[in-house]
Amino acid sequence: DVKVTQSSRYLVKRTGEKVFLECVQDMDHENMFWYRQDPGLGLRLIYFSYDVKMKEKGDIPEGYSVSREKKERFSLILESASTNQTSMYLCASSLGGTSGTNEQFFGPGTRLTVL
Amino acid sequence: TQLLEQSPQFLSIQEGENLTVYCNSSSVFSSLQWYRQEPGEGPVLLVTVVTGGEVKKLKRLTFQFGDARKDSSLHITAAQPGDTGLYLCAGADTNAGKSTFGDGTTLTVKP
Numbered sequence: 054d055v056k057v058t059q060s061s062r063y064l065v066k067r068t069g070e071k072v073f074l075e076c077v078q079d080m081d082h083e084n085m086f087w088y089r090q091d092p093g094l095g096l097r098l099i100y101f102s103y104d105v106k107m108k109e110k111g112d113i114p115e116g117y118s119v120s121r122e123k124k125e126r127f128s129l130i131l132e133s134a135s136t137n138q139t140s141m142y143l144c145a146s147s148l149g150g151t152s153g154t155n156e157q158f159f160g161p162g163t164r165l166t167v168l
Numbered sequence: 169t170q171l172l173e174q175s176p177q178f179l180s181i182q183e184g185e186n187l188t189v190y191c192n193s194s195s196v197f198s199s200l201q202w203y204r205q206e207p208g209e210g211p212v213l214l215v216t217v218v219t220g221g222e223v224k225k226l227k228r229l230t231f232q233f234g235d236a237r238k239d240s241s242l243h244i245t246a247a248q249p250g251d252t253g254l255y256l257c258a259g260a261d262t263n264a265g266k267s268t269f270g271d272g273t274t275l276t277v278k279p
């Protein structure tokens with residue numbers, strides 16, 4: 054079974070702090086994703102990566118950056134956290150390539166609160 | 169931008185009842201996934217449908233992909249409290265490597 058792990062389940066930070074959210078997958082997947090999930094707004098894609106050191110902006114990249122130095126690890130960075138970034142953050146991975154179905158496997162999520 | 173609309177947004181039923189959740193779009197997808205998410209956890213993949221008109225069954229859950237691959241439905245027979253959760257559909261754009269998610273249907277099954 055694919056396993057996607059996230060570094061923290063719960064995180065509390067202060068406005069202006071730099072925040073790192075880490076995600077690791079163990080199935081050699083090409084693609085990795087970061088979403089945020091808010092009530093009434095569904096899952097919104099922040100960034101995705103289709104290869105090491107490759108990234109593509111999603112629907113809401115403002116205020117975030119990402120890093121993928123190794124295939125199994127995808128990091129989400131909040132350069133200066135703000136209260137409107139309080140949310141549930143979900144990491145996912147998928148096999149990749151153009152012949153697959155893009156089935157995504159999710160981590161347990163990190164609930165981030167910015168005070 | 170591809171959009172997926174799910175309906176209903178909320179559904180509260182008694183144990184033993186049947187229900188159907190719909191996922192509709194004006195876009196064609198190469199495949200479509202259904203996920204279930206429990207509170208405080210990440211979504212878990214239930215099924216993938218690929219071929220127009222395809223029907224897949226997973227115990228009491230029946231998934232159908234529309235003939236034109238623009239819509240899908242999830243039917244649950246004799247719902248159980250354990251079926252409670254958020255059901256999400258996602259349409260895959262394989263060429264782009266991304267998926268579009270619906271806003272979800274929150275299902276509550278009361279004992």
